[in-house]
Amino acid sequence: MCSPEEALLQLEEAFLATLALVNTHILQPLLLAGDPSEPRAQECLQLLRQLHRNSLQLWHLTQQSLQSLHRRLRQPRTTGLESLLLLGSADRILQVHLEYIESYTSCVVVQVFQQVAKRKREYWHTQCRLLQKHLSGVSFEGPVDALLARLLHQPLAQHLQQRVLHLLRLRDTLGEGHPAQELVMNATILHGNLQSFLQQALDQAAATQALWHSLSSRPKDLLCTPAHCLLQDSQDIPVTVTPLRAERVLLFDDTLVLLQGPSVCSFDLRLVWVRPAQDRCTLCILTPEEEFSLCARNPQGQVVWQWKVCQAVCQALRGKKDFPVLGAGPAPSKPPACRSMAYTFRAEGRLCRATYEGEWCLGRPHGKGTLKWPDGRNHVGNFRRGLEHGFGIYLVPKATEDKFDCYKCHWDEGRMCGYGICEYGSEEVYKGYFQAGLRHGFGVLDSAPQAAQPFRYTGHWEKGQRSGYGVQEDSNRGERYIGMWQADQRHGPGVVVTQAGVCYQGTFQADKMVGPGVILSEDDSLYEGTFTRDLTPEGKGKITFPTGFTLEGSFGGGTGRGLYTQGVLDTAALPPDPSSTCKRQLGVDAFPVESRWQGVYGPFWDFVLAGCPGELQEALLGFHVQSPRELRRSQDYLSCGRSCPEDEAGKMEDTLEELLRHREPAALRQHLRQALSSARHPLGKLLRTLMLTFQATYAGIGANKHLQWLAQAEVKQHACELWAAYRGLLQVALQRKGQAPEGESEDAETRDLQAHRLMLPLVLPSFYSELFTLYLLLHEKEDGLYSQGITNLSLFPDTKLLEFLDVHKHLWPLKDLRLTSNQRSSLVRDKCFLSATECLQKIITTVDPREKLEVLEKTYGEIEATVSHVLGREHKLPMDDLLPLLIYVVSRARIQHLGAEIHLIRDMMDPVHMGGLYDFLLTALESCYEHIQKEDMRLRRLPGHWDLRDLC
Incomplete structure (x- = not known):
């Protein structure tokens, strides 16, 4: 009686010879039997070529195994059992066998052998009779296509069975504690699993092949592909589908299919989520566009369907079949709720024909992803429950070539909400806040550099229109308007400062000044009364000259007649009027300083009241980006120099910790100085926005001595607001540590003193250039x-x-x-x-x-x-x-x-x-x-x- 190793050698020699015969008499002739004129011949030929390549790989593997056995038997003392390929190359053995099984079952699924046998039936009978002389254990009865299929899988099945038996014999001959015993045991388990896997694959392929005979031509043509292998049929375990209508439900290893007459509705298993319902007989199925239920006749049927669908989803996500059998893969049997995948929407709606690629959760885009429409629109950013949520970049192409609107914004349930930067195809740029997709809150709108009427608006918005306090500069007219707006028009008290040095203040309605007002000329002459649009006094009024003389009466004018008046000229030498300086300061009473820039402070206090969550810092306080004009020149629309959102929570924790460590007066001053100078700190972000509003109001055309009181009051107010902002952050830091709030009862007088003593010297340098210019002029x-x-x-x-x-x-x-x-x-x-x-x-x-x-x-x-x-x-x-x-x-x-x-x-x-x-x-x-x-x-x-x- 031969040893187990000699028996393995004989087994490998016989299998090698069998593979050679099958290759010569079956596979090679099959490659020459294709008819390119047939519709599916090309697909069959590709599958046969793949099967032939895998058969050759299996032949080479067997030959190398045979060689390793020969070396072992020739030199038993120098060559250990671990040198045997069967024992030492488990991964390679598994890969080669699985690839062969997959290519073989693909041929069975699409009925390759039936199509080949139709053309040369007598030839294949002859080839089978030749092989019958050399092969034992293979049944040569039945149709030719079935015989061809058996010749390509039965020798492998028999060989795996014999290998397991011989490996068990080899294990029995080894003594306890032999170093190779574990190797032999692992190889035995591997080949046993291959046997189980092969049988399961054959059963699924046979069931799939039988399925095609039960379907009408249209569903069969759509579904009969190598990728589809039937796992469950509702005709075996009945289920009904609600609310969708379906006569039959088919579960393939990559797709869930609903059949209703000739119509086929398929769902990629990688984007199928399974959720048990309260009813024990019902199973909820979630997909990107449909939600439906599978209702079984009893709980046992529901359990089978749920298990099979879950395992098939796991298998589809891994991209390969489970080994050794379905449901026995290395990953958990419960499909993950969150996945990454690409999908093109088909149903009518805003996502029709759009392709989403990114993270999903329970059938909806959720996480980071990219959404692209056929018309060129695309959105890159964060999603939640199927809608844009969080930071995202949205591109909308324009009709003109290479022009599009670019929105770098925060989103809430599909609409812009929070801080954002929008660069329009017209080259206008908006930086500010949104609500429900419209400009809302504080924002800055810049016209295109080459616009016919260039402007910049800095101020408040409501539902997409300029409303509230704002500043707009008109470069063409050389004017700056400071005041109130409503419905995109100047409305309410306002001040106009001109490049020529003439200023006027009054009440605006529907973009036009109405009623009395004030005009200040370059030489400090003051007119109080009514006047025309071109600033000509008209009607009752009073002029106060720089000398102190006054002229009061009725004014009028006409073409070519100049200005005429009927009134009283007072040249009396009166002492200087203490209120004369106040009269020549504009906007002081018209715009209460505490209400001018609430759109800037509002988002900060929303952030504080929410507990300073790091993930909301960008949406409420803004983010830092490079110059929009530079982005336009480079066409790098998808870049944005933002801090990493994942780090914001940790950074905010560090920021609040720093506040608690620097509460002593000396340390507090230095800490506040650093915080205000940092573009990442909440206080620093707030200060930079306030600097932007200050420059927009008082720099350039706004550098007018008649605005000095307005400006200095604003700087003091900013110091008070920034001190309150610091106190708000400190309260949040104390609450997070479970400590009692500090100084909640701080009265207004104490608060103002602290703001002047501590905060004002720190913030004054940020406004000093524009502010001191106004003092110089005054x-x-x-x-x-x-x-x-x-x-x-x-x-x-x-x-x-x-x-x-x-x-x-x-x-x-x-x-x-x-x-x-x-x-x-x-x-x-x-x-x-x-x-x-x-x-x-x-x-x-x-x-x-x-x-x-x-x-x-x-x-x-x-x-x-x-x-x-x-x-x-x-x-x-x-x-x-x-x-x-x-x-x-x-x-x-x-x-x-x-x-x-x-x-x-x-x-x-x-x-x-x-x-x-x-x-x-x-x-x-x-x-x-x-x-x-x-x-x-x-x-x-x-x-x-x-x-x-x-x-x-």
Whole structure:
């Protein structure tokens, strides 16, 4: 009796010879038997070629197995059992056998052998009789097509059975603990599983082949493909379909099919979800476009259908049949609820003929995906329950070539909602908020650069129209409108600032000014009354001239007649009207500062009230993108420099943790500085939007002195709102830690003090350029007089200037110089009180009002220190002595635009300093400023020995 290894050798030799015979007498002739004139001949030929290739692979595998057995038997002492291919190459054995089985069953499913046998029946009888002499165990009775099919699978089935028996014998000969025992056992299990798999595949193929005979021609032509292998038929286990109508339900290994007469409705199993119903006999089926139920006659039938459909879905998602048998794959038997797949919608509606590729959940697009329509529209982004939800980019092609609208927005249930950027084919660009698909809330709309009427609107929107407070610049007319809107038209109080310097304020209705208003000309002439559209006074009114004269009466005009009036001209020398400055400041009472930009603050507070969820930060606070114009030039419409949404939750947690760690005053100031400077921090995002609104209002054409009060009030309000925003974030951070809210009862006065003391110095640099420009323009006249005074005083040498300013001589810092008067004059020119002068010059190196006041305090300290050194003792200067010395230091410091600096400090200083030392020093500086403005008149009245030409 031969050993198990010798028996395996003989088995492999016999199988190799069988494969060679089958290949020579069956497969090769089959490849030559195709008739290209038949409709399905090409498909049959492709399947036969694949079967032939797989048969050759099986032959090569068997030959290599045979060779490994020969080596083992020749050199048993040096070659271990692990060298046998049957034991050491399980993956390769499995792959080759599965590929052969799949190609064979595909031929059976589409009835390849029946079609071939029709043409040369006698020839195939002859070939089978030749093979009968060499093959045993194969039945040669029955139709030719059945015989051909048996010749291609029975030898393999018998060979697998014999292999299992011989491997079991080999295992029995090995002793306990033999190192190869596990290898042999694994190989035995593998071949046993191959047997089971082959039998299951044969049964399914036979059932599928039999199915075609029961179908009419149209369903058969549509369904008879190699990919379809029948798993379950409702004629075996009956089910009814509701609400859809179907006579028969067929479950293939890749498709679920409903038949109703000649109509066929098929569903890709990769996009089929199974959900049990409350009724134990009912099974719910979810697909991208249909939802229906399969109702069995009893619970047992429902269980079978549910199990089979679930296993088939799992198998379809893996892309290969389960091994060893259906339902025994490596993945869980329950299909995943979330999948990634492509699908083209067929039903009428907004998605008709659109293709979605991406993530699905329970029959609906859910997660990241791309939706494309045949007309060129496509949406890339996030979906939820079948609708666009979250961030997405939507492209809509225009009629013109290479033009389309690009929407980079956040979406809510299929409509734009939250922050977004839209670049239109017309080259208009909108950046702002949406609601229900329409512009709603704060937003900025830019016209195309080459538009016939270029404009920019920055402000509030309602249901797609400009409504509420907003600013629009008309470049063609050189005008900027600041005020209220309704239904896309100027409506309500408004201010118009022109490039020519003329401004007017009044009430607008339906885009036209109605009723009385105010006109301010470049020379500060003020008209109050009614006027025409071209700003010509008409009707009752009053003109106040820069000199203080007034003209009140009725005004009129006509073509070529100029302006005429009938009224009263008042030239009486009245004292200056304290309200004259207020009258020349526009918009102060018309637009309450706390209500101007609520569309900017609103989304931030929505974010805070929601608990600062990281996933909503982009939708409510906006995202950072590169320049829209750059995107247009590069055509890179699908790029967007956004932070990764998956990281936002973690970043928000870190942000709130930082707030809790920096609550001490010193640490808080530094932390707020960093937060406000960061484009990713909620406070930084809010500040950047406020900067955008400020620039849109007060830069360029808006740089008008008559808007200074409007601007400075806005900056203070922003500081208060940002302080409140910080407090709101802090409360959320405390709540997340389960701690009690801090300072909820903080009154308005305390809140305003904190905003001025802590927040205003931090945010002022962001608005300083535009704000200081307005101060410069408003105080240009006074600063001009001041500059002339500085120029005149700079001609004085130190001693002459000190004497001219009536500084007591015992305070002059000259007594330590033992020089002649000429030497002394030469050496000390512009050197007296040098430390104080250099200190005061630092007032322009900072924008923080408090730091400017600290510079002023140090200047005062330097003056006193110099005087104390001169006197040789500690000395406190009274006001009468301080003022002339301070005038001297100011004149030598030569600070430009000192009037604008003083007024900005006065307006922005911390209220807590009112009436204190800083207030006193600032008042003294104001007195110096006013004194220097008057020096030109004083110098003209000097006696002849004070002639300026002699002072040098």
